[in-house]
Amino acid sequence: MTRISRVLIANRGEIALRVIRACREMDIETVLTVSEADRLSLPAQMADRSVCIGPPLSSQSYLKVDTIIAAAIGVGADAIHPGYGFLAEQPELAKACAKYGLIFIGPRAEHIKQMGDKIFARQVAVDTGISIIPGSQLIGDYRQAAEFADQTGYPVLLKAAAGGGGKGMKIVKNPADLRVAFNEASAEARSAFGDERLYLEHYIENARHVEIQLFGDGHGNVVHLFERDCSLQRRYQKLVEEAPSEALDPGLREKVCRAAVKIAAQIEYQNAGTVEFIFDRDQEQFYFLEMNTRIQVEHPVTEQITGIDLVKEQFGVAAGNPLSFEQKDVNFVGHAIECRINAESPENNFLPSPGKIEQWIAPEGDNIRLDSHCFPGYVVPPFYDSLLGKIIVTGSSRSEAIEEMSAALRRFQISGIHTNIPFHRQIMDHPDYQTGEINTRWIENRLAKEHHFHEDD
């Protein structure tokens, strides 16, 4: 067991600030790496010290393993916290830490590498008896299609191999319809793309993205902290996350949490991690998607309902301590929702909107948590992702949390840049969201449906 007394935080933005705050409470000294664009950022002001590691482009600063290691050794840090993104899931930084005697606050390099390999990760899931979504297969004729469809189970999706834009796409709900659909889809594919070859895959009409927060300590303990529901996404970017998921009943929850623990236990996983699943709501069936070997953007919703500080726990486990809690200690109360506030313009096709924040009046309240590095006068640099922060609201029930979130978003005043707050408000106020009639395609479908076709005359 080692004591961490000085940590180098190799990240920026709200997560850097989050780690700094945790360190203050634990009395750990913080050194922040900054690019030239982030010298005046709030985390830079809040850290005990900051070190400039290069120009604004992340390839020349936040992604440079050698520079970060040199900075850590130079300032005498005994650990590195990678945050999320950047080098958090690159085994190189974890490996270099091991080589130079630094503690990497995260999983072991080999686990990052293994779980980052999709084929390996899927194999681990299969070995532990967890279903994976059967992959797409190129099919040549009807006989092959029927065979493969029987294997994967209905409904199946037929799509043009050369495809795109929905042409030559057919959903087949039962075997009786396969022949007609197959002929139509290949004819359509031929006429649209001059190529009649089709892919066939299992189709999930009503999919939820459900992920399980885990913690392993390398002392044989792997504990889950229940699920998060991150079904509201746009182009695979999560926008709203909540915990618990109202799509799960206690039985299903128990089942999926146990499956996730099994995967992590199988590889003796250490530190914070998340196992992501696709939940087929109609069939009540889970499919393993992937494992994320880091602290995640949406970790606060889990913290809010379980009362466990995940970032502090990361430090404890990294220092070699066993987990500070056992599975039986982990319970949840209430419901938490997180909205990611991005500097982008929803009216303008979510175009990033960097620039100077003129006004930043954040809502406050007992049930409101704001993880953000922004302040009035802060200039959002154009070099990085557009996350301005996360607003997390906790209520005693889901409907109360939605109501509180809607009210909090209304009070959030930001000017100078565009944000997606109006878009979040529309989601919170939408009956589909309130009644849980959503899935992973809901945002895109709704955007397409509500797109206004302009006329000129």
Added chain:
Amino acid sequence: MKTIKFIDTTLRDGHQSLWATRMRTAHMVPIAHLLDKAGFQSVELMGTVHFDACLRYLHEDPWERIRILCEALPSTPLGALIRSKSLTSFNIVPDSVISLWIERCAANGIKRLMIFDALHDWNNLAKSVSTAKKAGIEVSVPLVYSLSPVHTDEFYAQKTQEMIQKLDPHTVMIKDSIGLLTPERTKTLVTTVKKHIGGRPLEMHSHCTTGLAPLCCIESVECGVDTIYTCMSPLANGPSHPSIEKMNMNLKRLGYETDIDDAAVTAISDHFRYVAEREGLPLGVPAEYDAFQYIHQVPGGMITNLTFMLSQRGMEDRLEEVLDEISVIREEWGYPVMITPFSQIVGTQAVLNVLSGERYRTTTAEGARYVLGHYGTPPAPINQNVLDKLCETPEGRRFLTYEQPQPSIQDLRKESGRSKISDDELLLRVLFPEEHVEKTLQAGPIETRYPRGDKPAMALIQELTAREDFTYCNVQKNNFSLTIKKHTGSRKAID
């Protein structure tokens, strides 16, 4: 000197150009009485997309909007717009529907119709124009301005002669929907058209897309135009029309007379500035000169559509390529004017051509129907190779022998399975998606209450009394002081 007339199109083209057609009836009603006495020859209310926007986004019954506004503006004729045989859609609708539509417009209070065909194929309009005249509606037929080797002054002279002969409209207009006119061309075009319309009034409708419309409008008056289309300043400029404020002032400075009541106009503009701020909607800003607009000729609304179509496939970066492709298709398709529906049909074809990597490998139903002449005769012949290629597509084959169904209103009523609904409801059900119509009918009467933006103190009181999150409020500014105390229950008192 001559008195110049104005048609206000704030309620029609102003918010269509700047607010994606999202102005609510409630935004209009508080100042309707001022608009009625502001001295406009006519107020344009309904375009083609307004019916759809009312049903789809606002859940306001469009016919009810017409009735509310006609009642609120008793002394000014209200206008609407129909697009050839498509009426309000991109498809071709049965003749019976067009006739009933026009009759219902008249019955609900519309006094003026702009009936247009962007191909200038007047056969498309003959029936509509005669139906409108019979219903007592004043008809204005536009010449739609475009830039191409076929759209010469001679072309417009010939089309004007044919129009007068075939349609005999009450007034003629020059419609520059894309904002492509220059002052020089205005001079020759207006002079040419003027020669062939007898004593009929000539109207000018020009969008500010390239910043030149205010100049073109003034030039057109100098060449004999009688009426100009304008918007209230908050909804003028940008891709919209010149503002009434400046147009009125500029023409008076040149010695023309007008009937405009400046005080009324100021109050109306104050109101719309307030609506814009309250709803988070943009104000029109004068556009800068844009030379590329004259090359691609794609109107602003369609650029937004193209960006959306490309973004759905993650290919926003290929817009330039699509715009280039549009100019090639236009030439091959006999130079249709790039306004709805042709801007959409040509634009979608360009996206298909660019994204599929092979030109005309595939098309849309509307694309096939256009080249097959279902929308009318194009200004110039269609390239024969392109026509052959498109006839090979499934859509081409489907429409090669297609005949437009012409069900009667009785047939449509029977088909709808609702024998008791009104003609107004029947038309909505025939032309628009069921779910939007249902939602609108369920929404009940249109909300018409809204604070008056030209009376800030009154608006403040209305807004404050409607709020329930305080019991005491004091507002002070210079010599103005307002105190609102909320007593028990919902009773409110104002000192």
